[in-house]
Amino acid sequence: MDRRLAVAPMLDWTDKYCRYFHRLISRQTLLYTEMITTGALLHNDPGRFLDFFPAEHPVALQLGGSNPEDLAKCCKMAEEWGYDEINLNLGCPSDRVQSGMFGACLMAKPDLVADCITAMTESCKLPVTAKHRIGIDELDSYDLLCHFVDRLAAAGCQTFIVHARKAWLQGLSPKQNRDIPPLRYELVYRLKQDFPELEIIINGGIRNLDQAQSHLKNVDGVMIGREAYQNPWMLAQADRRIFGANWQPHSRHQVIENLLPLVEQECSRGIPLKHITRHILGLFHGQPGARKWRRYLSENAHKPEAGPETLRSAMALLPIANSH
Known part of the structure; x- marks a missing residue:
């Protein structure tokens, strides 16, 4: 898996039609599904959520959940469906997500998340990655972030996508949590220095390929969210500039x-x-x-x-x- 550039999973946005469209602009950029809860897969027609077009590869499934057994079952489904990666959402701060015990609130429960990662990695051969914040509420020290990453790495996670903002689980809406907490890119850079053996991907506020290339001097990959959706042509030079491939769409x-x-x-x-x-x-x-x-x-x-x-x-x- 080449994760130097990815389009972030975005709820209500990155469905299979969005991903197919993005793939016509960039052949190399890693694409993610919207977050799909374990309950949605286990209690409904899974094809409704998992089906994708073959042209979308490489494509990753993002899961939301905190029950190790349920996550393991969903990982097996993802492998059968042909996904290239499974990502665990540990960064979404919405009230609905918190009440379901998944998303950013799980950063306060590293042992539970580690159990989830272990169950996921043992259930399939796909790489299992984590997407999280630099902290939540008052649990925002760098030491706690390192403990969280170290605990998940010991459980089998080797790739961490880090949104360089903390999340306030009380008092801010999900939209406000994407803008109000300050970006602290230096903490993600430091994480890469302290865990050189892990793959560290940076996310949050990145608006163009110039910024992406600058970040790549300090981390292993860059994930771009809203800007890639609202201005998708920014991906047109990604294959050449980020991946060194001799291809870009004609127009x-x-x-x-x-x-x-x-x-x-x-x-x-x-x-x-x-x-x-x-x-x-x-x-x-x-x-x-x-x-x-x-x-x-x-x-x-x-x-x-x-x-x-x-x-x-x-x-x-x-x-x-x-x-x-």
């Missing part, structure tokens, strides 16, 4: 042309076009015609008859000369 227009076969396939199955186009509104971010593009899709993609022609009509509003 934004070509990305849409390459997306059209999937649109046709899914619409013929009765999938509403808006389920796909909601992820591509930012493709022409900052380009002439971007507002027309967003408005046309927002006004037309929800219509029952919307399909590939709707997307072609939206493209016709854009000047081809400005598509690169």
